[in-house]
Amino acid sequence: MKAALEHYHARMRRVLDHIDRHLDADLDLEVLSGVAAFSKFHFHRQFTATFGLSVHRYVQLARMKRASYLLAYADAQSVTNIAMDAGYDAPDAFARAFRQRFGQSPSSFRNSPEWEPWLAAFGPLDNARSKLMKTFTTDDVTIRDVAPTKVAIMEHRGDPATLGATIRRFIAWRRAAGLHPKTSPTFNVWRSERRPSSPAAYSTDLCVGTDRPIEANGEEIKIGEIPGGRCAVLRVVGYTDNLEPAALYLYRDWLPASGEEARDFPIYCQRLSFFPEVPEHETVADVFLPLK
Template structure:
């Protein structure tokens, strides 16, 4: 029975990966049911029963999520390009759908995103993915690595995690102006609080970019700092790296007590190696580092 359930989940996960990989293509029920090797006469009900929303709505939300990221973080794409990527033939049809979903026009969202309704609108998509995208880690997934110290520029986020996307947007704009591209300057997040503290005001994370050059703040509150060198337990996460809490919890709750190691006096952190929407979400990669004595 357990093997059968696992097989069923693998087939459904294959569909989600296929959708992410082919957001620009024709994602009809016949094609998606064939990917899962399910009957096309039952697949839409199986999908809804598993994920809590229809195939059509899932695809729409996935396309709208990518479109919103392109608008907020990729200035080189104009609204027409984003509309075409989202499978809309005309910008006005895309604008109506975008406003209906997020409460803002695409142009308004690009200038000043309102992230709270954005998070609420994409909640069903994130909930659907979390049902089958939970990672199962083993000790074989963890390596111990000697890490070299890295000088970083830091933009601190302090306060409600719902406002984190706005800080990320400012951080990306600043590093673009500073010519610190992710391909040449590594990206780190240093977690200084739990992901969901008792009070949202206590949420704390540092957004960091590796650089040894002099920092020009350009109006932002940017600090110079360092991610210290030393031994670290490293756990790589591939796919859907928005929420790395399960990886961090595995290191703390499962790996560390059984390893005989002790944690060093520096917060757990991650290095983001690839980014959505530059790659499909299931291909994003992040390494989670637990500093050790």
């Protein structure tokens, strides 16, 4: 029974991966049921029962998430092109759907995103993807000797719902500084829990590795270092928006059983690939737990 269930879930994960990889293509029931190798007469109910969303709504949300990322973080893309990529025949239809979901027009969101409605809109998508989330084992954890890395830091302090605004500023600043992710590594240092008891207590650092002199260009940029030393490292592939399960596994499960002791530096991650540059299921991040 367990093997059969794992096989069933693998077929469903194959569908999600296909959707992510082919957001510009025809994703009707016949195509997706074929990817899963399920009968098209039952696939819709099977998908809804597994993920809590219909196939149609899941595809809509996945396309709309990519569109919202492009609006917020990719100024070079026109609203018309983003609308077409999201599966809409005309910008007006895209604008109506976007406003209905987020309470803003695409142009307004591009200029000044309101992140709380955005987070709420994608809650069902995140919940659906968590249904078949990979479970970690000790075989997934390696211990590395990590070299120290000098970093430029933009701090985010306060409500995590406003983190998107800090990320926008961070991306704009690093572009102006010529610190491209392909040549200058990207780190997040988590100085609080993902959901602290008070939103005001949320604290994380957005970091870019660089040895160059830094020009702040009007931003509050600090210079620091991610220290070298031994680290337990857990690689996460796919849907790296929420790395809390990986961090919890390292703290709660791996560390007590390993006999190791945590060092006095926060858990952090290095982001190795980014959505929407790659499909969401192909994003990669390494989570580091510093050890003594």
